[in-house]
Amino acid sequence: MKEFAVLLRIPQSGFRFLNFFLLLLITAILCIFSSPAFAIFSDISLNIPQAQIQNSSASYESLVEQGKAFYEAGLFTEALQVLSQASVGFYNTGDKLNQAIALSNLALIHQQLGEHRQAELAITQSLDLLNNLNSSKDRDAIIAQALDIQGKLQLAIGQTEIALSTWQKAADIYEQIGDRATLTRNRINSAQAMQALGLYRQAQKTLTDVQQTLTTLPDSSLKVAGLHSLGNVLRVIGDFNGSRTVLEQSLTLAIAIQSPTAIGDTFLNLGNTAFAQGKTQHQVGNTDLAQKEFEAALKFYQQAPINSAATTHIQAQLNQLSLLLEFFSQKQAENTFKQALPLSDQILTEINKLVPSRNSVYARIQLASILMGLTQKTSTPIFSNLNIAQLLSTAIQQAQNLKDQQAQSYALGTLGRLYEKNNQLADALELTQKALFIAQSIDASDILYQWQWQQGRLLKQQGDINAALKAYNTAYKTLESLRGDLVATNLDVQFSFRESVEPIYRELVELQLRTENIQGNLQTNQYNLKQARKVVESLQLAELNNFFRSPCLEPIVEIDKVVEQDKKAAVIYSVILPDRFDVILTLPNQQLQHYTTNIPQEKVESTVTSLRKSLTDVAGTYEVKQQSQKVYDWLIRPAEAELLKSGITTLVFVLDGELRNIPMGVLYDRQQDKYLIEKYVIALTPGLQLFNPQPLQKLQLNILTAGVGEERSIEGQKFSALKNVAQELKEIQTEIPRSEELLNQQFLDSNLQKELLATPFSIIHLATHGEFSSDPERTFLLTWDKLLKVKQFDSLLRIGDRSKSGNIELLVLSACKTAVGDRRAALGLAGIAVRAGARSTLASLWSVDDQWAAKLMSEFYRNLNTGSSKAQALQRAQLTVFAKEKSPYFWAPYVLVGNWL
Incomplete structure (x- = not known):
C-alpha cells in the first residue's frame, strides 16, 4: 500500500483536495450537458442579432463571434475575456445597445463560472442601459432576452417567485412584439419555476399551452430545441411518459430536418428520461420495471449518432457506462467487465480529442467516478487506481488553466474520494479541504455540502468523532439553508436522494446518538438528543420535499x-x-x-x-x-x-x-x-x-362526502365495485346531518372543486379506491372518470380561499391502500396528509371489506360527534370492530396522520 501511495501522490503544483458521490456526480454532470435551461439560454443570450453589430467596428464584431464560439465550446473564461473586451469597445464607441447585449451575455458566463454577484451586476447594468434607450422593436426584444437571463440567475440562487415575476415581464414583451417562438421557451422556464413553488396546476396548464403552441410553429431547429426543453422539464417534474412522448416528437422532427446534432441530443434526452424512470422504479423495489427502463435507456444512448456533437456522443457513451453500474449483479460481473473495458477505452480516446473546456473536464470526472464505482463492484479493476488518478489530475490541470473554479472543485473532490477509497485518509482530507475552500469562495452551496459530508466521513474514519460531528453538522446546516431548492432544481438529487442526501442525515444522527452514549454529561447528552430529534424531523421533511420534487414544505411550529x-x-x-x-x-x-x-x-x-x-x-x-x-x-x-x-x-x-x-x-x-x-x-x-395540534374546534361539523361504488376501468386499470360505499356515506350523514354528497357519476373533480369553493367544509370524506406510493405519479384517488394524482388533488383542495382550506379539520380516505412491494409507499400517504391543508388525515393502509369499513366509519363519526378527540374516536371505532372480528385485517389498517386532538 505504501508503494501505491507514492505512485498516487499528486505533483506539488497544486492538486490536493475533495470528495464526491458517484451517483450525485453522474447525474449532476448529465444536467450540465443536457439541462433545458442551459440549452435555452445559450440560444437566447449568445445569438446576437447581426443587424445590431453592423455599425460597430469589425474587431468588436469578431470578438462577439469569438465569445459565442468559446461559450458554446464550454470555454467560459475565454468567452468572458473577449466579451469583456467587446463590452468596453461598445462603451467607447457609444453603442449602448450592443454594450447591453454584451453585458447580458457576460451575466450568463459569470453564472456558469459560479460568480453570482458579478452576474447580477452585469445583468442589472444591461437592463439599466436598455431602459434608457428609445423604444423600438429591437430594443424591446433585447430587454425581454435580458429579463429571461435575469430570471435564470434568480432561479439559480433560490429566488423562485422573483424569477417567475421576471419571466412574466419578458413574456408580456414577447406577446407585444409577436415573438411566439421565444415566448414558448420563456413559458417552459416559467413552468419549471411554478413547479418549484408547488404551483402544479399552473405549471401543468402552462406546459399544455406550450405543447399546443409548439405544434403550430414551422419545422425548424428552434422547434426541436423547444420540444427538447419541454421534454426535459416534464422529466424534472416526474412526468416520464409525457417527457418520452414529447422527445419522440422532437426526434421525428430532427430526422425530418436532417440535423445530426438535434438527433443526437434527442436520443441522449430519451435515454436520460428512461434512466431516471428506471432509478425511480428501482427505489420503490420494482426491479423488473427498473431493468426494463435501463435497457431502454441503453438502446437510446447507443443510437446517438457518431456525427452528432462530440460532447453529446461522449455523454451518451458515459451514460452507457454508468448504466453498467445499475445492471451489475454477481451473476453479471463477468459480462459487465467485458462490456465496460472496451467502452472505457473508447470513451477515453474520444475525451482526449476534445479541446480543453468545462465539457472535457466534466467528462473526465464522470469517467473517473464511474470507473471507481465499477472497480468496487468487481475484483478485476477496469482501470488501475493510478490511471484513474492520472485522469483526474488532467481534469484538475485543465480546470486550473481554464480558471473554472467549479470544475476544479469537482475534480479535486473526486480525487479526494479516490484517496478515501484507498484509505489514504490524510491526503483525502487535504484534497477535501481544498475543494471545500473553492466551493465556499464561489458560494456554491450545492457543491459545498458534499465536501462537508466527505470531510465528516474522513474525520470519523480517523477517529476524531468530535471534529467529524462538527463537519456533519455543517453539512446538515448547508442542506437546511438550501431546503427544497436543491430537490426542486437538481435532477440528480431527485432520483438519487437515498444515496446522495439521505445518508448525511442518518450518519449525523448516528454520530449524535453515539456521542450521547459515550460522553455521559447530562447537559451535553440532552443537547445531542435534541439535535438528533431535530435532524430526524428534517429528514422527514426532506423526504417529503423529494417526494413532491419541489420545496413545498416548511416547518410551521417548534x-x-x-x-x-x-x-x-x-x-x-x-x-x-x-x-x-x-x-x-x-x-x-x-x-x-x-x-x-x-x-x-x-x-x-x-x-x-x-x-x-x-x-x-x-x-x-x-x-x-x-x-x-x-x-x-x-x-x-x-x-x-x-x-x-x-x-x-x-x-x-x-x-x-x-x-x-x-x-x-x-x-x-x-x-x-x-x-x-x-x-x-x-x-x-x-x-x-x-402540524400544530389543536383540539377539534367546538363548532357544528359539516361534511362533504364523495365516493365511487361501481366497478370502473380507468387508464388501463380495473377497479372492483365497492358495494357498501353508498351505505357508508348514508350512515355518515346520519351522524353528521350537515352534509353534501357526490356519489358515482357526480364524483368528478370539477364538482368537487365547485363544492369546495362554495362551502368551507370541516370534514371531507372520500370513499373510493386509491393508492399511496413513493412515486407521486402513482399516488392517486379514483374519481368517476379519472385518476386524481396527488399533486392535482393537493391543488384542488387549495384552489379556493386559503383561509377556507385552513378550516378542513379532517380528511378521510376510505378504501385506499399502500402500493404492493413499494418499501416507501407511505410517503404518498404522508404527502397527501401534509399537503391537503387538513389538520388531520384518516386513511387505510390496505383495502378492507367495505362492509366492515362502513361500520368502522359510522362508529368513528358517532364518537367524534360526541366529543372524543380524533385519535380517541378512531381507537374506539377500531375496538368496536375488534370485539366482533379479531383478525387485524379488518380493524388494523386505519391510521390517523397529523393532529390527534
Missing part, C-alpha cells in the same frame, strides 16, 4: 411547543441504523430518553416486510402476532416503565423507513396478550414541526 399541547401524549421517534434500532422518547416536561437495540437493519426490514404481508391475509392473525411482537420489543418495550410512570394515554409516532407501512396499533405485547391499540390512543405524524 417541536417542544407541540409536545406541550397534550400532557398525556408521548412522542416516539424511531431511527433505523445499519447495526441498530434507536428510539428517542419525548415525554411532557421531562428529559428526552434514548433506547438502543443492537439489531442489523436487514433484520428489521425483513421482519417488517413479513408483518406487512401477514396483515393483508384474513387468516394471518398468528403470523401477525409473531412478527409484530418483535417490533413491539424494539419500539415500545424499553419505554414501557417511563410511559406507565408518566401516565401516558396517547402515543404519537414519527416513524422511519418501512415502519411507516404498518399500523402501530397492531404491535403485540405478548406479556399482557394485548395489541397496542388496546392500551393506547395512537397517531402518526411525518414530523411534529409540520
Whole structure:
C-alpha cells in the first residue's frame, strides 16, 4: 500500500483536495450537458442579432463571434475575456445597445463560472442601459432576452417567485412584439419555476399551452430545441411518459430536418428520461420495471449518432457506462467487465480529442467516478487506481488553466474520494479541504455540502468523532439553508436522494446518538438528543420535499411547543441504523430518553416486510402476532416503565423507513396478550414541526362526502365495485346531518372543486379506491372518470380561499391502500396528509371489506360527534370492530396522520 501511495501522490503544483458521490456526480454532470435551461439560454443570450453589430467596428464584431464560439465550446473564461473586451469597445464607441447585449451575455458566463454577484451586476447594468434607450422593436426584444437571463440567475440562487415575476415581464414583451417562438421557451422556464413553488396546476396548464403552441410553429431547429426543453422539464417534474412522448416528437422532427446534432441530443434526452424512470422504479423495489427502463435507456444512448456533437456522443457513451453500474449483479460481473473495458477505452480516446473546456473536464470526472464505482463492484479493476488518478489530475490541470473554479472543485473532490477509497485518509482530507475552500469562495452551496459530508466521513474514519460531528453538522446546516431548492432544481438529487442526501442525515444522527452514549454529561447528552430529534424531523421533511420534487414544505411550529399541547401524549421517534434500532422518547416536561437495540437493519426490514404481508391475509392473525411482537420489543418495550410512570394515554409516532407501512396499533405485547391499540390512543405524524395540534374546534361539523361504488376501468386499470360505499356515506350523514354528497357519476373533480369553493367544509370524506406510493405519479384517488394524482388533488383542495382550506379539520380516505412491494409507499400517504391543508388525515393502509369499513366509519363519526378527540374516536371505532372480528385485517389498517386532538 505504501508503494501505491507514492505512485498516487499528486505533483506539488497544486492538486490536493475533495470528495464526491458517484451517483450525485453522474447525474449532476448529465444536467450540465443536457439541462433545458442551459440549452435555452445559450440560444437566447449568445445569438446576437447581426443587424445590431453592423455599425460597430469589425474587431468588436469578431470578438462577439469569438465569445459565442468559446461559450458554446464550454470555454467560459475565454468567452468572458473577449466579451469583456467587446463590452468596453461598445462603451467607447457609444453603442449602448450592443454594450447591453454584451453585458447580458457576460451575466450568463459569470453564472456558469459560479460568480453570482458579478452576474447580477452585469445583468442589472444591461437592463439599466436598455431602459434608457428609445423604444423600438429591437430594443424591446433585447430587454425581454435580458429579463429571461435575469430570471435564470434568480432561479439559480433560490429566488423562485422573483424569477417567475421576471419571466412574466419578458413574456408580456414577447406577446407585444409577436415573438411566439421565444415566448414558448420563456413559458417552459416559467413552468419549471411554478413547479418549484408547488404551483402544479399552473405549471401543468402552462406546459399544455406550450405543447399546443409548439405544434403550430414551422419545422425548424428552434422547434426541436423547444420540444427538447419541454421534454426535459416534464422529466424534472416526474412526468416520464409525457417527457418520452414529447422527445419522440422532437426526434421525428430532427430526422425530418436532417440535423445530426438535434438527433443526437434527442436520443441522449430519451435515454436520460428512461434512466431516471428506471432509478425511480428501482427505489420503490420494482426491479423488473427498473431493468426494463435501463435497457431502454441503453438502446437510446447507443443510437446517438457518431456525427452528432462530440460532447453529446461522449455523454451518451458515459451514460452507457454508468448504466453498467445499475445492471451489475454477481451473476453479471463477468459480462459487465467485458462490456465496460472496451467502452472505457473508447470513451477515453474520444475525451482526449476534445479541446480543453468545462465539457472535457466534466467528462473526465464522470469517467473517473464511474470507473471507481465499477472497480468496487468487481475484483478485476477496469482501470488501475493510478490511471484513474492520472485522469483526474488532467481534469484538475485543465480546470486550473481554464480558471473554472467549479470544475476544479469537482475534480479535486473526486480525487479526494479516490484517496478515501484507498484509505489514504490524510491526503483525502487535504484534497477535501481544498475543494471545500473553492466551493465556499464561489458560494456554491450545492457543491459545498458534499465536501462537508466527505470531510465528516474522513474525520470519523480517523477517529476524531468530535471534529467529524462538527463537519456533519455543517453539512446538515448547508442542506437546511438550501431546503427544497436543491430537490426542486437538481435532477440528480431527485432520483438519487437515498444515496446522495439521505445518508448525511442518518450518519449525523448516528454520530449524535453515539456521542450521547459515550460522553455521559447530562447537559451535553440532552443537547445531542435534541439535535438528533431535530435532524430526524428534517429528514422527514426532506423526504417529503423529494417526494413532491419541489420545496413545498416548511416547518410551521417548534417541536417542544407541540409536545406541550397534550400532557398525556408521548412522542416516539424511531431511527433505523445499519447495526441498530434507536428510539428517542419525548415525554411532557421531562428529559428526552434514548433506547438502543443492537439489531442489523436487514433484520428489521425483513421482519417488517413479513408483518406487512401477514396483515393483508384474513387468516394471518398468528403470523401477525409473531412478527409484530418483535417490533413491539424494539419500539415500545424499553419505554414501557417511563410511559406507565408518566401516565401516558396517547402515543404519537414519527416513524422511519418501512415502519411507516404498518399500523402501530397492531404491535403485540405478548406479556399482557394485548395489541397496542388496546392500551393506547395512537397517531402518526411525518414530523411534529409540520402540524400544530389543536383540539377539534367546538363548532357544528359539516361534511362533504364523495365516493365511487361501481366497478370502473380507468387508464388501463380495473377497479372492483365497492358495494357498501353508498351505505357508508348514508350512515355518515346520519351522524353528521350537515352534509353534501357526490356519489358515482357526480364524483368528478370539477364538482368537487365547485363544492369546495362554495362551502368551507370541516370534514371531507372520500370513499373510493386509491393508492399511496413513493412515486407521486402513482399516488392517486379514483374519481368517476379519472385518476386524481396527488399533486392535482393537493391543488384542488387549495384552489379556493386559503383561509377556507385552513378550516378542513379532517380528511378521510376510505378504501385506499399502500402500493404492493413499494418499501416507501407511505410517503404518498404522508404527502397527501401534509399537503391537503387538513389538520388531520384518516386513511387505510390496505383495502378492507367495505362492509366492515362502513361500520368502522359510522362508529368513528358517532364518537367524534360526541366529543372524543380524533385519535380517541378512531381507537374506539377500531375496538368496536375488534370485539366482533379479531383478525387485524379488518380493524388494523386505519391510521390517523397529523393532529390527534
